Amino acid sequence: MSSLLSIQEIRSLPKIDLHRHLDCSMRWSTMLEIASTLKMDFPASPRAQYDHFLVTQPMNNLEQVLNKFLTSQKLLGSIEILERLGFEACEDAFNDGVRILELRYAPTYIAAGHPHLNFESIHSALLKGIHRAQQKFSIAVGLICIIQRNLPFENAALVTDFAIENKKTFLALDLADNEDGFEPKKFASLFQKAKSAGLQITVHSGESPSSLAGRWVRDSVEILGASRIGHGVQSIHFPDVIQLLKEKNVLLEICPYSNYLTQAFKTYKEHPLKKLKDLGVAVAISSDDPGMFASVLSDDYLIAQNELGFSLQDFQDCNQSAFQHSFISLAEKQRVWRL
């Protein structure tokens, strides 16, 4: 007879998070503190404050959720704040049992509306915070650079060059935001360049429902060279894509709570995490935007257990796959993780 893990047992389980947006990971108490310090206009009642800054209930679609992020983006306005964000994101992950953590951010997203910041100053501030956390906590941390696919192509080219220039401190290049109208193959030349320069590739694809989702996931793998896909949950509707993911051993970074909030699936019961795993696709459980959702990775584990029937063995299998597919060096992973 299998027994359910308690929230404390889930929190203390060593975990790997491969898909967490650093620029959407600000701690709630810090968000309020900075909004007050900056004298931002925001509601007075705690409930209304929550609704103003965060996404804690399902919205109509991914686009609505992404638009909601723009309120808290305004808080990312100084190198001191970014250093603190880097530190606290690692601290929060560590306190939730995360031992291997890949954080990603979009330089264009943080820089927008903050003319005194540039890509270099943003990157060095975040790195400083992460390094400070690594001196205090036994956690392996790596960074992934994100292209916002809905910005002009020149921006994508600039971000690619920035990632390549900083390949000592970036593990990989990613493509994020709404895929509809901004399909993967448009970015082929940039991902080819990044891959040739030695960066790894992960791509947000097949996140929201679309009849084209299967094509996009396939193109992300075959044309952009992704060895991991952010979300990719819509692949469940395309048997040929499932076959491709298995053949090429591509891992899906799956974020159940995020998928529910963006209504990629209407209910938890419809979420394909367990089905994909049972079909033999490599899957890992990730948190996506814990700051914006006021969540921790353990919340995603709870959903997997309580709604999708995940057992301790299932969690261990996911972490085993995550360990193998993490872009962080083997020596660094082994420093913090006992197989």
Ligand SMILES: [Zn+2]
């Ligand atoms: Zn994401």
